Amino acid sequence: MRRLIPLLATLAVVAAVPAAAHAGPTVYAAASLRDAFPALDGSATYSFAGSNTLQTQIERGAPADVFASASPAEAQALFHEGRCSRPVTFATNILVVLVPRDNPGGIRSVYSLRGGGKRLAIGTAGVPIGNYTRLLLRRLGLSSVLTSNIVSQEKDVASVSAKVALGSADAGFVYHTDALATRGRTREIRVPKWAQPAVRYQLCAVKRDGADTSAAQAFIRKVTSTAGRRVLARSGFGLPPRG
Amino acid sequence: MLTRGGFLRAGAVAGAAGVGGLLPVTAARARLPAPTPVADDAAFLQFTVIAERGSLAYYRRIGSKAAARQKAEHVRRLTAALGADAPATDDFAIALPARAFATPTATIALGMRLEALLVGVLLSGVTSTVDGATRLLLGRLLANDAQHLADLRHAAGQPAAQGLAVPLELEAAGTELDRLLKTTNYPTA
Numbered sequence: 001m002r003r004l005i006p007l008l009a010t011l012a013v014v015a016a017v018p019a020a021a022h023a024g025p026t027v028y029a030a031a032s033l034r035d036a037f038p039a040l041d042g043s044a045t046y047s048f049a050g051s052n053t054l055q056t057q058i059e060r061g062a063p064a065d066v067f068a069s070a071s072p073a074e075a076q077a078l079f080h081e082g083r084c085s086r087p088v089t090f091a092t093n094i095l096v097v098l099v100p101r102d103n104p105g106g107i108r109s110v111y112s113l114r115g116g117g118k119r120l121a122i123g124t125a126g127v128p129i130g131n132y133t134r135l136l137l138r139r140l141g142l143s144s145v146l147t148s149n150i151v152s153q154e155k156d157v158a159s160v161s162a163k164v165a166l167g168s169a170d171a172g173f174v175y176h177t178d179a180l181a182t183r184g185r186t187r188e189i190r191v192p193k194w195a196q197p198a199v200r201y202q203l204c205a206v207k208r209d210g211a212d213t214s215a216a217q218a219f220i221r222k223v224t225s226t227a228g229r230r231v232l233a234r235s236g237f238g239l240p241p242r243g
Numbered sequence: 244m245l246t247r248g249g250f251l252r253a254g255a256v257a258g259a260a261g262v263g264g265l266l267p268v269t270a271a272r273a274r275l276p277a278p279t280p281v282a283d284d285a286a287f288l289q290f291t292v293i294a295e296r297g298s299l300a301y302y303r304r305i306g307s308k309a310a311a312r313q314k315a316e317h318v319r320r321l322t323a324a325l326g327a328d329a330p331a332t333d334d335f336a337i338a339l340p341a342r343a344f345a346t347p348t349a350t351i352a353l354g355m356r357l358e359a360l361l362v363g364v365l366l367s368g369v370t371s372t373v374d375g376a377t378r379l380l381l382g383r384l385l386a387n388d389a390q391h392l393a394d395l396r397h398a399a400g401q402p403a404a405q406g407l408a409v410p411l412e413l414e415a416a417g418t419e420l421d422r423l424l425k426t427t428n429y430p431t432a
Contacts, residue, residue, distance in 0.1 A: 111414050135328060141286030141413055192417040193424045194293045195286075198334040 025065035025215035028054040030128065030201065031156040032070055032093065032175050036235035040228055044219060050127035050156035051075075058083060058206055065216040068203045068223075070128035070157075070175075075202035084204035090223050092238035093175040093199040095129075095136050097189040098164045098182070105170030110140065110191045113171065116148030121163040121172035129157040132197045133173040139195035161186070175199065177236040200240070276376035278324035284377045285328055287368030290413055290420070291361065291384065292321035293335060297423050298357045298391075300337040305350060310391060317384055324380060336425040351399045358392035360419055361385075363411025370410060 024043030034048040044066075047054070051069035058064050058078060067084055069075045075087035099107050105118045113120065123130030130153070137143050152169065154160045160172040165185040179188035203223060205216035222228050229239050280288060299314035322329040343353035365385035372378045393403040 109414075138283065138285045138328065139289040140417075141283040143282050193335075193421045194417055195289060196334075198331060 023215075025212050025219045026063055027066040027068065027219060028058060028062065028064040028206075029066075029068040030054075030070035031158040032129075032177055033068055033201070034158060035181050036177070036232055036237065037068070037223075039235070040231045041219060041222055048158070050123070050129075052126045052128070053155070058208075061208065063208075063210070064206045065212045066203065066219050067206055068201060070199065070201055071131065072200050072202050073128075073131075075204050078206070079204060082207065084206050087202035087204040088220070088224065089200050089240045090203050090228075091201040091232050092240060093177055093201070093236075094196050094238070095132055095173055095191055095199070096176050096179050097191060098161055098172045098174045098179050098186050099170065099189060100164055100167045101185055101187055103170075103187060104167070107171050107189065109189060110142065113142065113145040113149060116145070118149045118170040119168070120145065120149040120151045121154055121160045121169035122146070122151060123157060123160060123173070124153040124155060127156055128199075129160065129174065132199060135197045136173070136191065136195055139197070140192065180236040201237070275379065278377040278380050279374055280324060280377045281373040284372040284374050285325060286413055287364065287372055287381060288321050288325050288377065289328075289330070290364050290417065291368070291381070292318055292325065292330065293424070294357065294361050294364070294416075294420055295321060295384075296335065297337050297339070297420070298354075298361065298388075300339055301354055301357055304339065304344065305354075313387065317387070320380060321384075324377060337423060338425045339423060348399070351395055355392065355395045355399065356419075357423075358388055358395060360411065360416050361388045362392055362408050364413060364416045366408050367410035367412065 024041065024045060026045045026047070027037065028047045028049075029037055030051045031048045034046075037044070037046060047062075047064070051071060051074040054062075054064070054067060055069065055074040055078060058067055059081070067075060067078060068090075069087075070093075072087065072089070075084065078084040079087055097107065097110050097113075099105065105112075107113065107118065112118075122133045125131065125134065134143075134146075137145060152163065154163065154172075157174050157178055160169075161174045161178040161182050163169040164172040164174070165182045176188065179186060203220055205211070205213055205220060207213075223232075233239060278284075278288075295314055295317040299311055299318060302308075302311040302314055339353065343349050362385060365381050365388060368381040369378055369385060372381060389408070396405065397403045
């Protein structure tokens, strides 16, 4: 029995670890928040991906407590389905053209893409970065760059910026915050303000059996607090007026 | 001698002329087809709606109610034409340079700059858009904005008409317009 005591003690500790690990909520968040959110709350468990993919997973019963999307469409859809609380806008962003540091495509502005023949990475239609990119190009009168260049379509913005950073694409459309996250390997080229789509991030507490609602609400309060806004601003996000 | 009163009266005249030129005053005009922009047609609508907002802010600032009413109508029509892609009111903040209102001459110069941008891009749009109803809307706005430009030139003591207008590329016009814009919550990092 004496021999068993250390083993039981160890088991007790092991059993306690998951409880401690689950002290924070499970957060399903847009890929562009992959650096900012862990810096804001290290106790949460994160799953980062395209907002539309995460929305589908939550609709299928994924164990999320919080959902943060890169456009209002996904969070609002879950809200209208009764699957999450009323979403709040907590951050904004802008689109930029990202090119590798040595810029082998010689891209000087978004209009350089009119020349065609470049390797261009964009988000797929349906994922927020893909939708925003297409809207931006329509607004600039540059939809034709999607046919005149060699276009690869990526499942989320992290994949677009990785492709550019690795030099597998001459240019990609990403958020300003993604450009900051890969600076050193990439350069960002600003696109005209007058054509910018309004990139709005929204956050809600997921409603499902077993959801940790109090942890979710605490996380949302943390994101929208003064300290949380400071972290978001440091990561390059814009901030909406306080509601 | 250019006076603020004279300039405002000129604006009011332009207002009256423009209302007659753009607003639907007959049943025939009310039956004009609704724009259904195709592909890059949206670019001209987008640029114009933002520039017209700048122009609206300008006329409000100088207190020219008639011209401001017309500009508001331009914005309404362009927003309707853009449909779901239209920018929301709070997506952009117009930041007209304060020093442009320091003297009547500077004030009129800013108005002319805005109207010249609009006339140039609308002319370009009329030659480039695919959808006929979108082209018609741009043409009607062009006629009205050319009147505003002529009135401003007149107020500045210049000939109201200065020959044939030249189409402006969106790229060049956009650079000029961007100097007057702040996007709401634009990241500053």
